[in-house]
Amino acid sequence: MKTKNISFSTALMMLLLPVIISCQKVVDLKLKDASGQLVVEANVDNNNTSIVKLSQNVAFTSTNTYPPVSGATVTISDQSGKSYTLSEGIAGNYSSGQLQGISLNTYNLTVQTGGKTYTARSTMPPAIALDTITAKNDEFNNGKDRKEISVSYFDPAGIKNQYLFLMYVNGVQVNGIFVYNDDLTDGKHVTAQLRQDDIDVYPGDVVKVEMQCIDKANYTYWFTLEQQQQQGPGGGVTPSNPPSNLSNNALGYFSAHATQTKTIVVK
Structure with a gap:
């Protein structure tokens, strides 16, 4: 499959799904030609930042604009069962200033949009200086x-x-x-x-x-992207979407990180 760019904070060289968002962290994503799939870029950190960006993948032959997904219901819950509903600001961008991540806690993401439900789980590792x-x-x-x-x-x-x-x-x-x-x-x-x-x-x-x-699942995600980036356009290996911790065939990641x-x- 060919690849197509999406905007999310800087530009990556190879097939890239998102980099972590922290306020205005953005990475240029390159995805397989999987038109219509939901792209999730979700982050919880220990600095009171919870940001989820939702967009929709488009075909390689289409314009380099990935439409934001508005009107979704986005929640993040912690291991105690307390749930936070994120509010949409800029189209497709959902955030909460009330959830401050805690190391060793596990967080669950739920996204409901288009009649489908997508879930993911991530455990925040201890902070290292x-x-x-x-x-x-x-x-x-x-x-x-x-x-x-x-x-x-x-x-x-x-x-x-x-x-x-x-x-x-x-x-x-x-x-x-x-x-x-x-x-x-x-x-x-x-x-x-x-x-x-x-x-x-x-x-x-x-x-x-x-x-x-970051946790092991997110390490695998980013390591896969790093290897594809290092191979470059002439690396001889067909790029593929990296393994995601999201359900229901969504693209992207959910990361709880210190x-x-x-x-x-x-x-």
Whole structure:
């Protein structure tokens, strides 16, 4: 199948379903030609942010506009049974300022639209501290003063952890997907390079990094997208929609994650 772009916060190179929304986090999605399928981009975090974006996939040959899905009933409930109904603001965007996620709690998403019900579940992992963001000379800078960004954190021992990083340069989110687990770094201090060739970073630029602690299902989702992105258009492998934790053949994801950000001015 061919792919088609959808707007959701930056531009991704390969077949991409959404990146996490936090206020105005957006990623350019590329989906298989599955016209009419519901696309769900749903997030709960520990900073009192609950945002769900609903849209509808269109055929590859259609205009690059994915119609928002309005008038849906969107609820998120916690493991105690307390339920929050999200309100629609901008067409297709549903939010609640009352639900603050708590680590180790499980959250259930229910979307009712078009006579169908879609559900998903996600458990928020413990928050892990993002220690530092650093900038060093890019080893492939070809004589330019271009910088490369790295992050460091300590991975707790004996606990399975998965991480997703979002990076912004002067307020613009880069296209790269940066996802890690601790299969080889359990209990260690980790330094990870956020390699990307979308936006050059130079001294004086403001770089913000968001670190999300995500569950295993969302790690699988983002890791699949990362692998397809790295293969590029000539990778020789037919892209496919990544595995989703949503029911009823919906596209996208539901992520309950602990998050934090740090910002530096590059020197």
